[in-house]
Amino acid sequence: MTTLNVGKALNLATKLLVRAGLPDGEAETSARCIVTSDCWGIPSHGLMRLPFYLERILAGGINPNANMKKVTDLPSLVIYDGENGLGHWQLQQAAYRATALAQRNGVAAVGVGRSSHCGALGIYVWPMVTQNLVGIAFSTGPAVMPPWNGSSAMLSTSPIAAGIPTAPPTIIDLATSAVARGKIAAKAQAGEALEPGWAFAADGLPTLVAKEALTGLLAPLGGAKGYALAVLVESLTGVLVGPSLAKDIPDMFDSKQAANPQEISHFVIAIDAARLSVDGKHDRIAIFQTEVTQAGGRLPGSGRVDPADLVETNEIVISDTIWTQLHVWAKRLGVSF
């Protein structure tokens, strides 16, 4: 393992993305989302993914010059065509847009179709939660999970993220699979075994071998219930926004598919928390937070730092494999490291 200064990681990721062709602002935003994931202790969605993003940009699978073209513009619903751009800055823009519309109309949703992988979904509820909105985010990806009782992959890990404006914010971020695919990818990269109940091999039998699971199937969270939630996620993304169903989304870890756009869709909902109270009282959120603590629990994600406030002198830990890959890419793109 190697430790890396957050400021240096941000700088390196930004430069690599700029040299790969992204405009400065979009590269900076994307780099910050990527490094935030490492800072949050979700390395499976952090710098580990950067070499794959770079490969896809150079191969044509991610369009560095993408704009976000508005294809639907209603008072509380906007749909963008992401033109196969990188997901991070696009989903962040979607969250900003949803925030503005919800502040005006109470509730709003924004979808981005024809986009790419966005990293850790919980990052994108921040622009909403810091404006005192409840933010909910959905995204799709390559199919890795079968329908309940089914035998072939139809659903992505089908993540749901949500932010509740407690202080500090409550950040919910979960896959409706038993575990996220990224977690298995990280295990594979680290050469570690899976825990039982996480996944099936391609033949449908349980496996503890991460690499077998990466070409196999994930199990839904709690069986039929996790499957039902995954159907909701896939419906609000691949099915209704599109253009790709999970089943047709190329795996970003597969170099042979690096030239094929993923055509991933994302969907966020923003709800103005200040306008919901039936009795004009707004202290229940603090009371709830206190009572959860008194009951011996804690609210999810309350230890996560705001992506806008990463401390540049902090350090993150990355695997030697990723360290080496980043060096290779820095050399290839002429970035000093």
Added chain:
Amino acid sequence: MTTLNVGKALNLATKLLVRAGLPDGEAETSARCIVTSDCWGIPSHGLMRLPFYLERILAGGINPNANMKKVTDLPSLVIYDGENGLGHWQLQQAAYRATALAQRNGVAAVGVGRSSHCGALGIYVWPMVTQNLVGIAFSTGPAVMPPWNGSSAMLSTSPIAAGIPTAPPTIIDLATSAVARGKIAAKAQAGEALEPGWAFAADGLPTLVAKEALTGLLAPLGGAKGYALAVLVESLTGVLVGPSLAKDIPDMFDSKQAANPQEISHFVIAIDAARLSVDGKHDRIAIFQTEVTQAGGRLPGSGRVDPADLVETNEIVISDTIWTQLHVWAKRLGVSF
């Protein structure tokens, strides 16, 4: 067990609610929601609950003369004060209102605060799904589940329902607890044992005895993930709409609390499915449905009949206990049975 004709059940439930004081229309709507639950194979939220609703109406815990007072009226967000009325017709009205607003603005949400128990949550996505909207519904109830790692009840079963406009509609309806409290209540009423992993006794230890579980704690679906989802549900209902947090909601099965309003809140989100497509294509929903079937699975709730289309000559099965209770109530309220 006793079989009962659906038409007779609707008639009986309507008359009992009218004699208890509900206006005709609201009684009819409530009766239809209650009987639909039995028709859907969810007896724990069907006629089994009717004696408890009647008891609460007569004791003052449910206000039969409640109106829905609009306290927030934004283009895409309406909040109603339910004035302690029965939840069924109020949540149905909320779903109609959300439908109208979403058809105009793309997305809308409606909350009902200070309401009562509403039965099976999946029923209320029907008014949305039949208008080609995605409907999502949340509700709260008495606290039965601890925070993750906590030891006292802070969260209800925290149900999430959703409808996707496939043909027939996909109806998702799940508790984010491992099982719904109603399922345990039904087991208690039937004198049957619980399955392992469903619940804890009041001392926090696992139990298979339904009556112990009714005064104990439920386990969240899949551990921390189910807890996180429950936090989202409770935030969108008890915490932000209110006025009652789950922790303060009286148990509807406890006669001693029948005079205390539950002050339950409900929240629905409607999303116009026809406006989401990034590429103008609308056939992905049928393709997805077909491919799920081809993969060996099926979409959730696809066998459920529209509450508006219950077949009156069909029969439902109720326990002898409920049969007897309904007879007692019919006699008490002067309804022929």
